[in-house]
């Protein structure tokens with residue numbers, strides 16, 4: 001299949017390889033679909049929301065109430081992710097993986113609450129092993145539902161005050177040096193950055209050694225990261241491409257990747273976030289980001305914007321004429 005797709009790319013009226021990453025995207029999408037790739041008939045972003053006990057350590061600029069408030073904003077269509085999803089003709093589904101708030105039913109809300117926020121992982125496990133496994137299973141259930149509903153290109157986004165602290169702890173638990181990734185998430189003071197660094201150091205010291213992904217998830221993870229990891233595993237097993245967003249969603253991908261490294265063949269890195277550690281953890285899974293727009297928001301914003309380029313790549317391989325059909329000379 002790879003040869004067939006590559007041959008088609010090389011037959012199009014352009015110097016070989018001149019469309020750069022767009023050619024890589026068309027090839028990867030073709031390998032996922034097992035054919036010259038076709039446009040996805042339905043696209044959706046799943047924004048996984050959850051609360052983190054570690055915010056007690058004063059590691060974020062915003063109060064934890066912002067998490068449920070932003071969930072309501074997503075449901076009302078007023079956040080950045082809603083705007084970019086409308087722009088790319090994608091649906092937004094918000095997942096309550098573990099927000100400390102009771103939400104009323106809403107067609108845009110998927111209720112998969114494992115608990116009302118995780119514990120402070122600088123003091124104890126963020127969650128039990130049973131909850132860690134349950135969060136992975138819930139993520140898989142969401143993916144199955146998405147596939148049954150015809151989603152052919154998915155993205156994951158994050159919403160949770162404290163997410164970048166949890167993401168940093170997860171990456172460190174998998175052996176990435178803290179100094180290579182510690183950074184502000186949203187803009188925080190120097191004191192808060194120090195708190196964040198100390199919180200991660202304390203957590204790693206308290207919980208090491210780390211056995212496997214479930215161990216990492218239960219010790220320093222959170223419900224929303226577990227659900228994102230389960231979502232990725234299930235989509236990959238069903239050959240559905242998923243686009244990652246920034247630092248938190250990529251840390252969640254590490255959890256899934258350590259369970260099944262083959263998932264990387266079904267994953268796109270939508271963009272490179274400004275958070276220092278993002279490119280480090282992308283590289284650890286050999287993922288190459290599509291966009292680089294100096295964004296540091298989350299919610300799935302970078303992922304959904306990259307949908308346009310994924311679609312452009314698919315249109316390119318389908319709609320361009322070949323040297324032969326357009327009667328353009330090619331040196332043999």
Ligand SMILES: Cc1cc2ncn([C@H]3O[C@H](COP(=O)(O)O)[C@@H](O)[C@H]3O)c2cc1C
Pocket residue numbers: 059060061062066070158159160161162163164165184185186187297298299
């Ligand atoms: C109003 C607002 C909207 C957001 N949308 C995404 N995030 C992003 O910021 C949070 C992580 O940053 P940290 O680790 O520094 O707390 C996550 O919720 C993430 O999605 C937001 C943050 C805020 C304040």
Ligand SMILES: O=C(O)c1cccnc1
Pocket residue numbers: 163164184185186245246247248249273274275278296297298299
């Ligand atoms: O990299 C990201 O996606 C990010 C950065 C800051 C806050 N939330 C998310």
